[in-house]
Structures are given as C-alpha cells and as structure tokens.
Amino acid sequence: MADPKERVQSIIQKLKGSGHKITPQRLAIAKILADSKGHPSVEAIYDQISGDFPTMSLATVYRNILLLKSLGEVLELGFPDGSNRYDGNRPIPHPHVICIQCGKIVDPDLESLEEMKAEVANDTRFTILAHRLDFFGICHQCQAGEK
Amino acid sequence: MADPKERVQSIIQKLKGSGHKITPQRLAIAKILADSKGHPSVEAIYDQISGDFPTMSLATVYRNILLLKSLGEVLELGFPDGSNRYDGNRPIPHPHVICIQCGKIVDPDLESLEEMKAEVANDTRFTILAHRLDFFGICHQCQAGEK
C-alpha cells in the first residue's frame, strides 16, 4: 500500500499541472481517496466530509471523482447495483476480494495475472488494455460471528 | 459452447420444475439467452422479440431475466453504466474479453483461474463463492479497419 501522504501530494500535483484549483472540498476528497480505507463509496466520502463542510454537495463528490478518474488518479470499482467504490491509493487495475455480507473490500497479492493477460491476448487476438478481477465471498470476521 | 437447443430445454425444465408457465414471450427470451450470440443486452433482446411480439414490454424482459437469474440459468455481466449483458449459454461465472470499441464480448479459454481462487482464499482467509474476470481491449476487427 502506498503512503497516503505521498498519494495526496501526487494527486495535488496532477491537479495543479492540469490547471485545476485546489479547493478545500477537493482537497478533502483527495485525502480520503488517497487513503482509501476500505475502498469508500461516494456516500461514505460525502458523509465523512459533511462534518467539516455542512453545505457539501453530493454533486461535488461526483464531479471530483470524475475529474480524478480522468487524471488517472482514482480507480473506480463500478457495480451494476450502483454501489460503486473507489481506490485512490492504487489507481492501477488490480484484483479485489469482496465480502458480500459486510461489503469489505481487500486487495490480495496475486502474481499470475500478467501471464494470464498474455494468454488471453494471444488466444483472442485482442489488444488487451485493462482488466477487472473481483472475487466474491465471506470474510473471516463475518464467518466467525454476527459482529 | 453448449448446444443452444439443449440449453433451451434445460431452461424450460427449470421453469416448469419451479412452477412457472411457459409463455410465448418467456420462451422467446429463453431462446435468445440460450444462444447468447454476442452476449445480448436487455435492449437487444427486446428489439429482437419486438418483431414477433409488437406489444412486448421491456418490463417483461427484465422480469424474466430476473427469474432466470434466480434459477441459475443466466449469467449477468453487469456494468456500472447500465449496459448490462447476459449469457444463458454458460451460466456459470467465466472470464470475458470485451471490445471497448464495438462492444463485442468473447469467451476465452483460461485454465489457471481455479488455482488463483485457491491462492486468494488462502491469502485472505475469505471463503470465495464467486468471481468476475473481464479483460478490456480492442478486437481484431476493430484494429483492422473501421468496419
């Protein structure tokens, strides 16, 4: 996991470099994403910031996530039921393990994905540009007790 | 790829066995899904059937897909932008290769996924129940010409 502080700096650089202003709301969003504790949802980000910025709008969260995505500083984990989650700590595609009970999302260590990509490219004659790999299951805590 | 005719039969059996009626609309949807040419979207299914059933409703397509999903006869490939696709030919989770230009979806041959699943389970202490693996890229036709 990358150092959250460094990630925030990197994001700020990208923003400035592309002619964007650093507003307090934007910075707050960037900080949460750089940390990406548990891969937050839009709601989670919004709720967390609402304490400091009572007038904060959901639209602002959406707009900034969109911006950071376009700058390649945030990875979107989109789900069809609208429960999207975000990772600004490791913005490059990587596998995720998702607890279908408590919603926790964990990054596993996996090596063999690159060779798999090569195999697929060779097999299908596609030029592979990106990928998405999710495992769904029950985490250890949820198996143990109701918590 | 499974034989579409056998798949239709299998789906019909599941429907009857669970006390559901075989209506013309339902049968038409089942046939298209059993074939799953290019992994159709709801719209694609709807459009294809509209010719034979001018009064066909989108709601009916949605309701039947929901039903077939609950019976385990259809695999849903959900995308956050609402461009969901369906596979009633191979309803068990398997990798997909998606052309981001023309939308084509192909099933590659991949073996190493099972061991990867075991690795993840061991690594994270999750009980893995399902997975989703998509590769995104440009297909051979789209690379060649505009088509």
Next chain:
DNA sequence: TTTTCTGCAAATGCTTTGCATGGGA
C-alpha cells in the same frame, strides 16, 4: 479580475413496481 468550482435543484437513464387485463395449464 478572471475563470473555475460549488451548491442546489431539476433532469437523465436504467430498472423495478403497482395494478388491471389477459392467457397458460
């Protein structure tokens, strides 16, 4: 001072749902 950003509310677009009618078995 200029240009971008924010907040609010209205608009979107896919999917689901309520209800009355219609059609399998």
Next chain:
DNA sequence: TCCCATGCAAAGCATTTGCAGAAAA
C-alpha cells in the same frame, strides 16, 4: 377456473447537468 404473466405507466435511485453565486489564483 385459478393463478401467474404481461403491458403500461408511474415510481425509484444513483449519477449528471444547468445555472447563479462564491472563491481560487
């Protein structure tokens, strides 16, 4: 005949957009 299924329209929801005022730089 008895229910389940369909069609239509309205409702839901996450996300996007238009606009006017606020605030970076």
